[in-house]
Amino acid sequence: MLTHLKTNLGRLRLLALLEGLSLIALVFIAMPVKYMGSDPTLVKVIGPIHGVLFILFVLYTINVSIEENWQFLRTTWKVLLASIIPFGTFYVDKTILSRQKEV
Template sequence: MKKLFTTNIGRLRIIGFLEGISLLALFFIAMPLKYILNDATMVKSLGPIHGSLFLLFIVNTLSVGISEGWKFKETTWKVLLACVIPFGTFYIDKKILSTNTR
């Protein structure tokens, strides 16, 4: 667990997890509340949090890609694409990021 906080990939994994949770909460909780119950409170509060985590994930992905020597066409684009697909960050964590932290 300590390794997650001390390595660049570990921090990227944590940010990816938080970004994935915020995306799912936005899609499956906040947006239905907004469009079904006409209550935009959750979208207004969760939207900026998700946006910040999204940008942090992108910046950290590029930083880790450069420091780890990832080829953009092989790895980096997959990690970047994962942050716009629901459950994508969890999949990419399992397939790519967790294998690079061992």
């Protein structure tokens, strides 16, 4: 895991994991507690965290795309699209990001 922190691509993969996990926490933990338990506290905490991770993922994808000279129509748009599809970051990490060469 620490080797991921040494490269921009590795950090993007780690950010994809965190963004996906925050969505899972939001959808499967915080939202049920809000609506079934009538307590919006977790949504108020996890929601903004997920929002920040989402924005960081999009910005970091653009940054890595420029630095790694990804072709927009071949790679970049797929990674960006994954950020708006629920749990898409897990899929894109497995199918695209893990196959990129870390420099």
